[in-house]
Amino acid sequence: MIIKASAAVGGGVERSPRVSLTQKKKKRSCHFRKQSHFSNMETATEASQENKFATDSDGAKIQERIQKRNQERIDGVERRKEEKETRSVPEENTEYFSRTFQAELACIEELLSHCSGEDRAEVVRKLEETTTKTAQLQKFVNDSVMFLTQYELRRSQAALQKLQSSITEARDKAMPKKKFAFRARTQDTAPPVAAPPAQSGEVDGGGGASEKSPPGAATPAQSEEAPEQCGFSNREGELLTKTAEEIRQGDVLLSHLSNCRVRLFGSPSTLHLKHIDSCEILCGPVSTSVFVDHCKNSTLAFPCQQLRTHHTTDTQVYLHVTCRAIIEDCQGVSLAPFSWSYPTMDADYAVSGLDRDRNNWSQVDDFNWLAFRTPSPNWSVIPEADRKTSWDD
Amino acid sequence: MGLLTILKKLKQKEREMRLLILGLDNAGKTTILKKFNGEDVSTISPTLGFNIKTLEHRGFKLNFWDVGGQKSLRSYWRNYFESTDGLLWVVDSADRLRLQDCGQELSKLLKEERLAGATLLIFANKQDLPGALTKEAIQEALALDEIKSHHWCIVSCSAVTGENLLTGVDWMLDDIAARIFTAD
Ligand SMILES: Nc1nc2c(ncn2[C@@H]2O[C@H](COP(=O)(O)OP(=O)(O)OP(=O)(O)O)[C@@H](O)[C@H]2O)c(=O)[nH]1
Ligand SMILES: [Mg+2]
Numbered sequence: 151m152i153i154k155a156s157a158a159v160g161g162g163v164e165r166s167p168r169v170s171l172t173q174k175k176k177k178r179s180c181h182f183r184k185q186s187h188f189s190n191m192e193t194a195t196e197a198s199q200e201n202k203f204a205t206d207s208d209g210a211k212i213q214e215r216i217q218k219r220n221q222e223r224i225d226g227v228e229r230r231k232e233e234k235e236t237r238s239v240p241e242e243n244t245e246y247f248s249r250t251f252q253a254e255l256a257c258i259e260e261l262l263s264h265c266s267g268e269d270r271a272e273v274v275r276k277l278e279e280t281t282t283k284t285a286q287l288q289k290f291v292n293d294s295v296m297f298l299t300q301y302e303l304r305r306s307q308a309a310l311q312k313l314q315s316s317i318t319e320a321r322d323k324a325m326p327k328k329k330f331a332f333r334a335r336t337q338d339t340a341p342p343v344a345a346p347p348a349q350s351g352e353v354d355g356g357g358g359a360s361e362k363s364p365p366g367a368a369t370p371a372q373s374e375e376a377p378e379q380c381g382f383s384n385r386e387g388e389l390l391t392k393t394a395e396e397i398r399q400g401d402v403l404l405s406h407l408s409n410c411r412v413r414l415f416g417s418p419s420t421l422h423l424k425h426i427d428s429c430e431i432l433c434g435p436v437s438t439s440v441f442v443d444h445c446k447n448s449t450l451a452f453p454c455q456q457l458r459t460h461h462t463t464d465t466q467v468y469l470h471v472t473c474r475a476i477i478e479d480c481q482g483v484s485l486a487p488f489s490w491s492y493p494t495m496d497a498d499y500a501v502s503g504l505d506r507d508r509n510n511w512s513q514v515d516d517f518n519w520l521a522f523r524t525p526s527p528n529w530s531v532i533p534e535a536d537r538k539t540s541w542d543d
Numbered sequence: 544m545g546l547l548t549i550l551k552k553l554k555q556k557e558r559e560m561r562l563l564i565l566g567l568d569n570a571g572k573t574t575i576l577k578k579f580n581g582e583d584v585s586t587i588s589p590t591l592g593f594n595i596k597t598l599e600h601r602g603f604k605l606n607f608w609d610v611g612g613q614k615s616l617r618s619y620w621r622n623y624f625e626s627t628d629g630l631l632w633v634v635d636s637a638d639r640l641r642l643q644d645c646g647q648e649l650s651k652l653l654k655e656e657r658l659a660g661a662t663l664l665i666f667a668n669k670q671d672l673p674g675a676l677t678k679e680a681i682q683e684a685l686a687l688d689e690i691k692s693h694h695w696c697i698v699s700c701s702a703v704t705g706e707n708l709l710t711g712v713d714w715m716l717d718d719i720a721a722r723i724f725t726a727d
Contacts, residue, residue, distance in 0.1 A: 295591075295592065297592070297619075297622070298592055299592055299593065299594065299595070300588075300590070300591055300592055300594070303591070303592060379639075379674045380673070380674070398673075400672065400673040400674065401637045401669075401672040401673065401674040401675075403640075403674070405640075419671070419672055419703075420637070420669075420672065422638070422640070424640060438703070439569055441569055441638075455585065455587075456569075456587070456588065456589055458568065458569055458589060460614075472585070472586075473585075473586060473587060473588040474588035474589060476588075476589045476591075476613070478613055478614060478615055479614075503585065505585070515588075515589065515591055517591070517613050517614075517615045517616070518615060
């Protein structure tokens, strides 16, 4: 089977690709269809009107309108035809993706089931073929990655990983002496964000606000205060601290710091780090995201909902992240579980609303490395023996 | 049965809109969408790819397309332009350092032919943060007054508290509906 990269557009629906397929098709032609359908019908209506009022002085005008609408309809048909030729419907590509993926997967599994027997050379040849095909399938997924929902992506990754370990197993069985070098990566097993069916009727943006708002979250009164940025910038070789009172669920920015030690004893709503060089930055629980850009040779530690790391090199992160950490344009980022603590941290955790039991510190999405079979070379886990255990000196 | 019924049915079917949510990474696009739909917003990860959500609101069927905003994904935004009725541009009002970046990305989009008919709603998000810029400041920074090609409106909101999300979406629906669903 020939594997093609998916076309330039694609998509899918968390709930049901089928629904969307019809929706989308309808929608796609909406502007044209509306025009042509309506003009069809109105032409019909007007035609009968024309019969009735044949002698009406407006007759010529009506005639003109009919002609115009007819032309519009013809144009619409032309455009639609053209459109069909130059573009494909996204959902068809998703369907195409899953059909192709499933078919190819089944084919490889079938092949794999024949990878045993007396004829060693034949087994080796078949194993080789499954490996090649799996690599092709992986490439197919990689090429389609931008157009797949996270759900589909993780599902196909999981399937590929399972396949990969079956191959390794079969290989070990067939050639027991040879130690195999690579192992399947055991990540991306997190369940997809399952979307409940869309609610019909009223959706109130304000509804359910309490589910997230921690006690003592920003009140209107607070946001009316002078919008001064809390943080530090342009410092070198200093010890910098902020207290919970100063931080107060606000947004904290640290920028252009070098050789500094920073301690933020409190729970910011969000934390931004920009242009950080050789610093040690420790922070209490951050309710939403931490955004890191241009950071090098540093050590960071904090709990947060999301970690977004950009242009960062040789930096250690002691992390508690309840959702996910991502890196983009980074090298030498290494991670370990968050281990700093300070006397009022429990209270700050409560304020932040973060779930202490959910820590995905070792699951990192590298936006520049979508070949999931091999781990991104841009980040790693700090070996236990090398982890920092004491933070105060 | 009659012509009128058919016409009505057709119109009903087409009370459907395609809304595209774009903005820089970390702006709060996915959070806005989930909050609008009354879902838990504490479990959202940065978007690798995109999400689609279809929901009914005020008798309209809204197809929201929420596309990841990381730099490496922005070149794929154009794959989602087709047939867009409304563009929601989400801004992190507290991210002053990337406001210029944000303005540039938006003005690139507005030059796109395939988005030419779309209504533009700008959400000045994260207003719950003390460091957030006002919508007036953002309006100026993004030079919104210079936009002549699209109907636009800027609404300050917070996806965390839910403040003003409905106001913004309702404005957008009204603007689109006036354009699409009223006869010529
Ligand atoms: N304080 C505050 N934080 C917010 C608000 N909206 C979103 N956030 C937080 O901002 C972070 C980013 O939100 P997302 O919804 O993931 O952002 P996005 O625009 O979808 O980002 P990409 O998927 O990378 O393009 C999350 O940690 C959210 O909790 C808001 O109104 N106020
Ligand atoms: Mg997102």
